[in-house]
Amino acid sequence: MMAQATQLAKRFREVHLDGDWVAATNLRAALSGVTWQQATKKIGSLNTIAALAFHINYYIAGILKVFEGGSLDIHDRYSFDAPPIGSQANWEQLLNKLWTDAEAFAAHVQQMSEEQLESAFTNEKYGSYQRNIDAMIEHVYYHLGQIVLLRKLVQETPVH
Template sequence: MNLPTELARHQRAVYFGGNWTSVNLQATLADVSWREATTLRPGFNTIAALLYHVDYHTGAVLGGLRGGPLTAKDAYTFNLPPVQSAGDWDALRQQAGRQAESLAALIEQLPESRLDEDLTDPKHGSYYRNLQGLVEHAHHLGQMVLLKKLLRPAGPS
């Protein structure tokens, strides 16, 4: 087994399907309107904010894999630009999908021997820790699924 290939497969699966849970971001968000995505329920983040949050971290690690520094700041992970139309919402979903695929493609090219090395700086931990962590982090998807259910009227029993 080639571990980078497996990590890339898991990255794609949580975004595009084929994982054990049979739930993925693309399918879950496909029928979410921009109004649903931006509806704030007291005590919760919006679906759009959660997607932005996941994508923000993906973009940060993607930059590190491309040789740049990890510049992500926790204070900015929910700084979602305004989503005021279906076009804005579509752009956010497309951006997340593109970054997920770009990340998976770079992971596949990563020599397995690099997985134990620090990603840009020792304070960030190893490549493996960051790449596996992104897959786990993308499972904010569960919150998105629950919010989607809360925002829609219950169907017939």
């Protein structure tokens, strides 16, 4: 039987980087080939693909900081404060950070002991490490569905 930490890391990598078991895709595949113009194309009142990619990484990077010994400094009110994307280079920089942080996050998870997974995440009110890792996996799946739909919409809508 695979250790709990290894299973969590595998599930996290599946949704972010290389899986297709649950959603028939993953975040990397869904964002592959998306241009910066498509990523920033506004459809009605919906978030842009770029805003969602930033939002996902905002939480991953914030929790990764805790895994690396830092403090928990993320706040919901800042989770969509994406920097402007005005070029393909800006978009690729955001994506590269997303992939790098996701792999670092998974690597940390994979090394966790059962005791750490069960321990309180920075404060008991936030639940255990395992609960927060599960929440990050679920959070990515939630926004992955939105990104897949937005990608279809922006590909059908001319970008000006």
